[in-house]
Amino acid sequence: MAGIGSSNYWEDLRKQARQLENELDLKLVSFSKLCTSYSSSRDGRRGDTSDTTPLLNNSTQDRMFDTMSVEIEQLLAKLTAVNDKMAEYTNAPGTASLNAALMHTLQRHRDILQDYTHEFHKTKGNFLAIREREDLLGSVRKDIETYKSGSGVNNRRTEMFLKEHEHLRNSDRLMDDTISIAMATKENMTSQRGMLKSIQSRVNTLANRFPTINNLIQRINLRKRRDSLILGTVIGVCTILLLLYAFH
Secondary structure (H helix, E strand, C coil), rough: CCCCCCHEEEEEEHHHHHHHHHHHHHHHHHHHHHHHHHHHHHHHHHHHCCCCCCCCCHHHHHHHHHHHHHHHHHHHHHHHHHHHHHHHCCCCCCCCCHHHHHHHHHHHHHHHHHHHHHHHHHHHHHHHEEEEHHHHHHHHHHHHHHHHHHHHHHHHHHHHHHHHHHHHHHHHHHHHHHHHHHHHHHHHHHHHHHHHHHHHHHHHHHHCCHHHHHHHHHHHHHHHHEEEEEEEEHHHHHHHHHHHCCCC
8 A cells, every 4th residue: 555654644544544434423313314304204294184294204305314324324434544554554564653642533433423324323223213113103094094984885775784784683582581471371271280280189089988978068159140140130220320420
């Protein structure tokens, strides 16, 4: 390498390194602002219902991101190359007396390069994660809106069918309850009829065994009929009298 022992060569390398570092610092600040504005514009757009539309749309921001990423990667590559040349210079013959100071300066430039590289990859990773998440959410929202707009009528029909199905289920439940009550009433009446038949059979048995009791029962029945006739006659006469009195 021509002039590798010259101090001017080292100063030129340091000047190139500082210039690249300054450019990288400005680029990284702009790059970080771009990523922040991208996230803010996405958040604002989700809750925006007025005229607060961001100045840059997503496609423009994506193109700016790709362009700035390439530029920063190129600057990092150039700075890495300059640092390698500075390391090669410190290992050259004739620089032993200045080696400690040169190594200190080289290490400082390497630390700056490492910090810029780390910051770039961190910001880029955050940006890509936000874009991937937002693209996924946007796709889900689009599918939901498409489903809602394209199947609104079907949703209403489905809702009506569900309501009708629920009404039919309620009707079936009421019919089952009614049938259960009717069956229980039938069983109860059957049981009572059996008990009455059993009592009548016992009474007949007693009447056949004891004729006197049979005659007494017949007299009681005749008297009951006579009393019923008398009571009916009295009620009829009283009713007629009340009607005549009312229309008199």
